[in-house]
Amino acid sequence: MSANNLTAVTGKKGKSYAAQKRAGLIASYIFLTVLSIIWLLPILWVVLTSFRVEPGSFTAAFFPQPYSWVEGTTKYTQTYTFQNYIDLFTPRDGFDFGKMWVNTLIVAAISCVISTLFAVATAYVMSRMRFKMRKPFMNIALIMGMFPGFMSMIAIYFILKSVGIEKTLLALILVYSGASGLGFQVVKGFFDTVPKALDEAAMIDGANKATVFFKIILPMSKPIIVYQALTAFMGPWMDFIFARFLMGTNYDTYTVAIGLYDMLDKTRIYEYFRQFAAGSVCVAVPIIILFMSLQKYYVEGVTGGAVKG
């Protein structure tokens, strides 16, 4: 397979050029189709499961069909239903998915704003200003990034507790965005590519550093700011560890990640699996729409960040 692909990639001119190329393309299409199926199947499965009547994760068929049977003995009917979504948004057993969803949205929105501001500000300083503590700061940021993130979670918990705000959404916001000044590297990489001549020209015209930042650099950096905001916004939807650790048993401030994880608890999974799927759809769909509409910026960020390190 790979030989075919390589040939096709670079377009070799050979004896049977056309035939070879066609074979390569056909192989590539088959390869891509198989990949697409592998990648889409689990997602499709979650969506279908969210409409399923049969409880549990151990289903009779990969895709529920109107009629199926278990172990050749009992026949029963399977149909699709919207009931799972209704159940999901009906609070019971302490689960209130609607509330969790709103909680997560609040936390994500606020920490997205804060961490974007912090990261962009720090990145600008590291890219454009020259001062004594610059290199040390960058090295410290590098070093701190190498400690496992939640090693400090106990300490953070007690700090928040000593202020009396543990188990609140504010605590989560602070945890997600507090230290975001350390995550400046990708944005800095982008700023580094903006020519310094622009700044200098503006400063000859009498602009100060603040004006350069707000009037020149920021407007030019829309892609990377969108990238930064997008990753920051998606973080709280996906984080599980900190939310779990901070919230304990305070159901009122649960985020979707903890809620969904708890639904798969051994004692609950049979009854709750369909709600889990429905909940997953409710979380994934907005994020996917948001992500897809901003995909262009994300790609720029990923590529730029990788190249610069």
Add this chain to the structure above:
Amino acid sequence: MSKKNLDEKIEIPDDLITKLSYVVFGLGNIVHGQIAKGIAFLAIEVAYILFMIVGGFQNLINLVTLGTVQTGWVEVPGKIMPEYRLGDNSMLFLLFGVLTVMITVGVVWTGYCSHKSAKNLQLLIKNGKKVPSLMDDIKLLLDQRFHITLLFLPICGILVFSVLPLIYMICIAFTNYDRDHQVPGNLFDWVGLSNFGSMLGGDSRMTTTFFGVLVWTLIWAFFATFSNYFLGIIVALVINQKGIKFKKLWRSILVLTIAMPQFISLLVMRSFFSNYGVINRGLINLGIIPSINDTIPFFSNPTLARIVIIVVNMWIGIPYTMLMSSGILMNIPQDLYEAATVDGANAVQMFFKITLPQIIFTTTPYLITSFVGNINNFNVIFLLTAGGPSTSEYYSAGKTDLLVTWLYKLTKEKMDYSLASTIGILIFIISATMSLITYTRSKSYKEEDAFQ
């Protein structure tokens, strides 16, 4: 600006006021007419002294002793029944002790700034220049010293939510804060390097666990990084080759998984591969497995579980590398290929001489970060297997536990905070040595300024 500074750097001895500015913060500023700035300096010093008197000094003493009064029943003279008294809380003592040390360092630094400021004023006056007013200083904060304005809040955040907790946790590694010394109720104390000792040879079960988990962590990081890297590049090459239609569609299908919250896809995968999951069910339906009693133990067989984890991780990681290397591929100048074709190079040669070197060159920093990231990849392991299958050879760890998930378990389940912190430090040492060597040798680090 730097040139101007050089001109002004004429060495003159400190006068008395300047010298005293080390001790009385802001004295220089007040004497030379910068009243507001001077008072601000002084206020910091006064606040610090008050703080030290009220509790700061005690905090420092507590940091050394970590508490002496045990919680428990105390005989009280004159009363028949003993009284239950709350003792010292070592954990809070340590936390506030570290905080006090950090504040002290900050104040010492303020003293240094106060002196620098006074010296500056002394120079200005000696040279017959105007003393900058408060307004001038504020204007500077938007210009030459704009970095202070911009960095103030981010640095506060970093200090509180990153530096303080990290120092605190590093300290914990040198104490015996474990399940037998839980606060409140018990005290813990400094024990020096004994945690590292028991981890690296002192305690045989702990050592077995540590090295067992470490080896798997490195194997995992290696396979997770390179499988995603090379397969991602191959997929990108296939999608980006000439003649393939619907490039955007293929890419979007894969990107869907990046947008899908990771914990959802991982939890779904977990239920797919579980003993009674969809995959086993499918194999039964297809007749490959005879009955429900012969399901494939994807997660209870250690080797199988490890393979499944790496495979699932590919499902999650390949789209990301695909996206990244697509961007790089599109940026390779086409004339390179044209020139090579003219020179008679064939496709394979062009791939190995142009495409691959270009990709590897630009993504080396990414490879390092992603290797370190995989060493600390908590989500994939925790949400898929939670470290299982468990084994009695290991102390509180399973066969697929990484060092980070082991750290988590020690914290959450065993409350062995000191051991957890020790592991944290060891993880740091491993990833730091690996990446610092490569980072400092990489071009992007050395020639950072040359690039602009």
